[in-house]
Amino acid sequence: MNDDKNAISSTLASKLDCMFSTSSYSYDYQKITDVVRENSLINESLHRSIEMVNAVLSTQLESSHGSKVFIPIVSALIGALSAYLFNRFHWTMVERKKKESESLTMLSTLITELETLAVDYWTKDYNKEDQKNEVYIKSRIRLLTKYIRLINKDKKENKDIKNDLEAFESDIFDLTTGDDFESKNRKASKQKAMSISFRCSDIRALISYFC
């Protein structure tokens, strides 16, 4: 075996000798033979190592052959699932925004109705016919508190408008149905009517900002 290696080393060295003899580089034949022999020994252990690595890799590839086929399929499925989830999230958010916007628009309409009724009511002295308006005002107030409660339940992320709506419902309830509301002694109050109108316009402007 070693004789073979020596022969190979010598052959390789002589070949290299032929190559280098034509060039201008200086060389030492014996040195080259020794280096090749040495490398041949080293290469053999390298060769063995490479063979071993190859064997291990081959075994691994054979055993993972089935799962290897599924890798692109699994990747495609994960990709499709991610796209589906993102799409679903996106449209849920769009629908939610749309719903919120519609609720706020309805609330704004209700506030306009209440404002019209309340301003009309408070710009005139007591009149027997006002009983109808009192009913309308009280029903609008109840609807207003109901919508605000429902909107605030959904609108957890925006505390600013939530607090503003709650302050508004409290103020408008006191302004509209306080003092001599439902009283035969009620006198027209332009100041109260102005306050009601101002408060309603103010909250409508705020609502339109969030719509």
Place this chain on the structure above:
Amino acid sequence: MKTLNIGKQFSTDPIGRFRTDGDRSGETFREDYLKPAIESLESGEKLEVIIDDGIESYGSSFLSEGFAGMVKYGYITGDELLSKIEIKYSNEDFEFFKKKILEYIGKVKYNSKVYEPSKI
């Protein structure tokens, strides 16, 4: 625990502040229903006030006169009144009215006015 059901015992249509506004007013409720009910409580006993049974809505004039009037005319302090009554409702829409009742009681100044019946 005693119970005062506004809709069943008083009126399903509570309106106005004073007796002069009708017999369903806040003053009538306070003087003829709430005050006697509070006074009849034994030590440590509570009064459950049901506010939504058959009632559609309230006005601020009725609620402030009916409940906060108890404190304003010096019948009871705000803290005492709050410790003796429990406002109950089953319809969530009435959560707002409960909040307002508690607010009126909490804000009014004790014994700040002498009670003079609006109608004899």
